[in-house]
Amino acid sequence: MKQYFQHVETISKRVLNTQYDRIIEAANSFSESIKNGNTIHVFGASHAGIIAEELFYRTGGLAVINPILNPTLMLNTRPVTLTSQMERLNGFGKEIFQSTAAKAGDTILIHSVSGRNSVSVDIALAAKERGLTTIGLTNMTYSSKVSSRHSSRKNLYEVVDIVIDNCGDFEDSSMLLEGMDQKIGPTSTAIGALIVNAIVIATVDNLIKAGITPPVFHSANVDGGDEFNKKVLEENKHNIHYM
Numbered sequence: 001m002k003q004y005f006q007h008v009e010t011i012s013k014r015v016l017n018t019q020y021d022r023i024i025e026a027a028n029s030f031s032e033s034i035k036n037g038n039t040i041h042v043f044g045a046s047h048a049g050i051i052a053e054e055l056f057y058r059t060g061g062l063a064v065i066n067p068i069l070n071p072t073l074m075l076n077t078r079p080v081t082l083t084s085q086m087e088r089l090n091g092f093g094k095e096i097f098q099s100t101a102a103k104a105g106d107t108i109l110i111h112s113v114s115g116r117n118s119v120s121v122d123i124a125l126a127a128k129e130r131g132l133t134t135i136g137l138t139n140m141t142y143s144s145k146v147s148s149r150h151s152s153r154k155n156l157y158e159v160v161d162i163v164i165d166n167c168g169d170f171e172d173s174s175m176l177l178e179g180m181d182q183k184i185g186p187t188s189t190a191i192g193a194l195i196v197n198a199i200v201i202a203t204v205d206n207l208i209k210a211g212i213t214p215p216v217f218h219s220a221n222v223d224g225g226d227e228f229n230k231k232v233l234e235e236n237k238h239n240i241h242y243m
Contacts, residue, residue: 011166012191027199029107033107034062043109044111052068055200061200062203064236064240066240068097089118092119093121096122103132104131106132116155134160136159139165139167141165143156166188166195168191174186
């Protein structure tokens with residue numbers, strides 16, 4: 001078990017050493033969108049959607065991050081195997097994106113570990129067509145070894161503007177124990193949360209340096225938190241689509 005902690009630490013250092021510039025580039029896109037009166041969107045299907053949930057309506061997080069959470073792609077769907085079928089359906093992502101309020105000048109971050117399924121590629125292509133900057137958070141070791149399920153025959157990393165590698169293992173699971181052939185211990189959620197929160201921190205730093213008060217939430221569980229957050233929501237309501 002200790003090896004898993006050590007492995008996650010090793011991956012986090014690898015991300016810092018190899019993906020720093022990409023993270024800063026993503027933060028620059030986030031902050032430019034906000035400075036220009038635009039907003040941020042984030043998408044992930046199934047477990048990748050956990051990162052979308054991590055980013056919005058979050059203590060210490062930016063109020064103007066809008067999740068795209070389609071019910072058929074979330075883990076409370078029954079049977080849960082339906083999520084795997086729906087994320088492979090060509091054209092479904094385009095339909096999902098068309099229902100959003102995303103506009104030119106916004107930025108979207110799309111999280112897909114394998115990067116091969118149609119829904120993420122669909123959303124990336126639809127977002128680019130509408131004039132958004134697209135960021136793909138993926139596992140390049142994994143994605144570079146699997147074929148696309150999208151009609152374009154391209155994986156997510158091949159269609160987005162900015163690619164961030166989570167530096168994970170093939171298949172995501174990282175530990176192989178003696179007496180078992182199947183690997184365990186996926187790392188994409190822990191590392192993904194680290195990466196996207198680093199993007200938020202760098203974005204907030206950019207906004208402060210530009211003389212802009214970042215629209216950041218307080219904890220709702222401290223005295224005065226509700227009142228503070230209500231004000232943040234009101235001041236940024238034109239770029240908040242989850243209320």
